[in-house]
Amino acid sequence: MKKLLANWRDSSWLASSSLDTRYALIEACLIGLFSALAAVLLKQGIGWLGGWRIQTANLYGAKIVLPLVGLILGTLAGVVIELLSPSAAGGGIPQVKAALAKYPIVLNLRTALIKTVATILIIGGGFTLGRRGPTVHIGAALGAQVSRWIPNSPTNRRQMIAAGAAAGLAAGFNTPIAGVLFVVEELMRDISGLTLETAIAASFTGAVVSRILGSADLNVPLAVLNSTRRGSFAVQEIPFYIILGILAGILGGIFNRSIIKGMKFSRGLPLPVPLRIGLAGLISGIIGAWLPPFFHDNAGLRELLIVGQFTWQTTVLIFVAQFCLVILAYSAGAPGGLFSPALVLGSALGYLVGIVEVALIGSESPYTFALAGMGAFFTAVVRVPITAIVIIFEMTADFNLVLPLMITSAVAYIVAESVSQGSLYEHLLLASGIELTEEHPQNDFMNQLTADDVMQSRVETLASNLALPEVIKTMSRSHHRGFPVLEEGKLVGIITQSDIPQDSKQTESSLLKDVMTSKPITVCPQNSLADVLYLLNRYQLSRLPVTQGSKLLGIITLSDIIKAEAKQLNCDHQPQARFEPSYVVYQTRSPAIGKGRILLPIANPKNIAPLLEIAGAIALYNQYEIECVAVICVPQHLHPAQAEVETDNYRQLMKGLETWGEKSAIAVHTQIRVATDVSEAILETIGREHIDLLIMGWKGKSTRIESIFSNLVDSLIQQAPCDLMLVKLGASAHAFPKELHLRHKWLIPTTGGDRIKKLLTILPALATLDSIPPKLQLCQVSPPDRTQLPAGDFHKAAELLRKAMKCPVMLLPISAYSVSETIVNLTKRRKYGLVILGASNEGLLQNVVKGNIPEAIARQANSTVIIFRSSGR
Structure with missing residues (x-):
């Protein structure tokens, strides 16, 4: 029976395979x-x-x-x-x-x-x-x-x-x-x-x-072929075919090199692509207008060259003009091919050699040389000798051409490889950053994509000291089936449903660290997907944590790899405008000893002190590192790596930041980037450095009507994959710590405990900036038509703050229609030193993207305002 089933499966597979074919x-x-x-x-x-x-x-x-x-x-x-x-x-x-x-x-x-x-x-x-x-x-x-x-x-x-x-x-x-x-x-x-x-x-x-x-x-056309065909191939013609192959190889190699250099020159012009192509068309039209009339429409040039309609002087002119105009047009990026131009150039070159051969030996016609030259020059450009031979043979159906084509194409290939190794298409791909080698002719995306490209950076984690009943409850509420386990911010294990004991008594008395899988298998963000897939299959796993040292960066699952493969195969993504990647011109690194990392963009060196104090307080409290980045913006037509920029002032500033970090016992990294777009450079830095929190300053006004905060800030609020903190300093002081010392009352609009939990990563740290504990005012704004205010979450938020901050917390429920107007008036009347937005679900957090409430409060309030947007990790 087993043998019968095996035979049935084999025959079924064969039938399916045949059907697929x-x-x-x-x-x-x-x-x-x-x-x-x-x-x-x-x-x-x-x-x-x-x-x-x-x-x-x-x-x-x-x-x-x-x-x-x-x-x-x-x-x-x-x-x-x-x-x-x-x-x-x-x-x-x-x-x-x-x-x-x-x-x-x-x-x-x-x-x-x-x-x-x-x-x-x-x-x-x-x-x-x-x-x-x-x-x-x-x-x-x-x-x-x-x-x-x-x-x-x-x-x-x-x-x-x-x-x-x-x-x-x-x-x-x-x-x-x-x-x-x-x-x-x-x-x-x-x-x-x-x-x-x-x-x-x-x-x-x-x-x-x-x-x-x-x-x-x-x-x-057959009429052309019939009028030019003559006798069979003669042995005394072989030296001339070899010379033709040598000339085609040399000129074809020069042709390829000229196109590559022309494309580099064209891309360096400060012109958009349409104007570059239009300029090439203008120059081509000017040159063509001064050439003989038959060149105005060169569709039949190849046939005219084959039948010998031109003198050798005109043929030389055709070759030179065609050679230069093709390079001009193709280098500009115009959508057109090189097959036909290569055949025209080859026919012209072959016709010239044929004229010499006729003059020296006395043959009847240079017809064979013109056709052999087509195959030779085509080979020299594209480096496909067999295809070149077959194309000319199929076009003519003349068996007498086979040996001349084989000689010229073989010689042209060898010589062209000596002049410019590799086909033109390989060089064009290499110029675009795509390298195809003989050892790896195909790009397996599994080796190209890394864990960093595919991983989920927003990970649900569990603390190692959680009781198992709490772990089970968390698992039941989540669609995930496995969770990394952290202890003091470091990855110490992983827990899945299969790790939970079946014995209820053991479950009640155990902690998560007692049943978790300790020292789990992990991958680095630079590991390829092929390596990740190997580990998943080798150890029969469904997920792998992605770590840098002991810091958890994300998690990658089998479904993530399947989605990446489907996307790669379908190529359904629409082309999007892309900026040139930023280029690092200066960088210093400190020991990577922190549990996380803060990114502090240096936009205005004069205002960096208060933001640096804020970043330092948060870094010390959470054991984070600080990454300081300065972005020098250059015009979009310049490549960042080739732009000449002045960095002396920024270098001095970065050295001062390093000194500050040493005195403050904070690991401070610095870098200066050159980019065509500041927001793209900051987003690139966030991804490369695995940033947990982005801190930015804001002047309190927008530069353009269509932006909410500013074009840069709006872009980062929408796209940054990390926590984001936007700071607008108060009008009465230039330094944030000084203002807290003068007026240490804080206002936090909120609706519940879940929102407050997200702020607890920054609030205790901000409190360390002043020796006097702050007085916290929780504010809840509700419409007047609501008969009763929901107080459960409001009181829960106050209790969470009291435990975390160890300072007085007062509740202030308010009935009003306008949230922003109410908070602005309240801030001005009670003179709060700090207003923190981002703890409410009543439109504040959503409007950070859509825009009006946070912007209105931050712009109109005289106090320092912090807008906090959680990444949702």
Whole structure:
């Protein structure tokens, strides 16, 4: 029976696997259909817009129309890409290569549509780029979208993207075999059965549909081929083919290097992307207007070069102009490809070598050299010799070209690798921070993401001295099934439901530390997800604490990893505007001996003293460290790492803060960052340094109408993942400790004990700033139409404060409609030294984000006001 069941399971699995394969082939055919339709639409759109441009130039003059059209259409294409789909920029092959290597590159229907529109605008506007590279990108994006619409298996998504890329190339060149080889040789380097089957199905469908809807002829017209074909390959021509390969390799390597340097130069210009592309279009139009008329529309240049319609002088001019204009357009980030330009450059170079060969040996035509040069230069740029050979062969169906193509392509590949190692696409990815190596050609996100990226930083913890009945009660109220156990702020164990004893008597008499798992397995925030998953599987765990030393930073569970994997596979996130990461130009570190960390941004050095006193009091009370950060803001077009800034004044200030920390027995860390956005830099620091509390000062007025506190403060209130304390100093004193000494009455609007608990991390610490214990006034503002005020939580809050603060606590219930007006009037009349907001659930905490009540109180009150926002940990 067991053997029968095993055979049944095997046959069931085989049937399911076969069904998945058939399903994937059907999906690949559908992707090929869509890719072909997109390729035809792209070809027709470019033809129509390019025809309109030439007609307009003939009517009104090329020297006016061509530069103006290049500027307008180039800028428009850049705007469309930047606003609607930044992932559609560039040629597209690097993005597809990175997506197939499992990098989180956005590939979807939006990318395909925007890429199509932008490419039509660019190539139709006169940019010297090709449409075949974009068709590969469009096909891959359609493949990714179809795999979402009709999913057959998450593991097959890469094959669907690759199939779309193959279909795009096949539809663009009418070369289905080359489409498959390009995927295998350049994009995936995978020859598994499913990869080949889906790529073949998609390429075949794309080529057939494109042939039916586009043109019945081959890419190089048969009339051209028939008029130029001659005898078979001759041995005496081999040296000239070798020379052609050497020239193609050298010039192709220089071409690649020039594009990389051009892109670096373009990105360094203080111009937005649309204007950079528009400027490239303007320059291309100016140059094109002064070239011969046949260059105004270079769609047929390759065929004219093959049949030998030009003199050698004109051919040299074509090569030089095409070489420079392609570098100009591609470096600007215009959406266009390099396949067709490489073929044109190769045909021109081959034709020139063929002319020399005809003059020296006396052959009939340089036709073979022009076609062999196409394959050689294509190889030198893209570094795919087999694909280059097959593309030219499929375009011509001439067997006499096989040996010349093999010689020139092989030589060109070897020489090009000596001039500039690696394909252009690899260099473009490296410039974007994506490195694909032979040892690790695919980016497994499990090795790229760390525990810090995925962990939950808001963790429910339990104290080690809790009685087990209290632990059971807490577990029953929470949806979590495991809790880290802390003792004096340090992780000492972990407790799960399975650790609770079944014996009720033992439960009643035991503490949490008696039954917890001591010295639990932990991970550091820098550990990769692969390491985390290994530990979870190795020890059959469902969660792991993330620690730095003995400090608990967060917790990571299996569900967190599953969510990260799903997000990575789907790539459903929409592109968002991102600032350049900040750059640290100065940093000092003290021993990391604290249980937590306070971040104190240094905005105005003149007002740092009172904020530093507050931070110091909280740090001493809670055994925290203080991280002081100064952010120097530079314009957004500058890269922070390359900006020249003056740091001498901040360095002196930081040294003074270090000295203060040594005298105060507080670990003080300092750093100076250069950034394009201050709030982004502070948020980055919070994440990197694992900040528990952010303390900021506020002047008491907003700089812009649409902001509540200020643009910076509003952004941090909404996004900071830690506790946040906003301080507005009172009008009667410049130093916070002095004001507490003069008037030590505190006002705390609240509604209950749960809100007060969150404030107990800062209130006892603030009380140490004055030798006289403060007098606390708890205020509860309720609408007058309520017949009876709920007093239970109010009295509970007072009792909690008395125990924690050991000072008088008075209750003040008030009936009023306006919370802010009541508290402001109360503050002015009774002259409170400190007002603390953030302990109420009657709109105060919510309005920190939505804005009116806390801002109104802080702005109008003469007292010092602290707005405290808990992270909810």
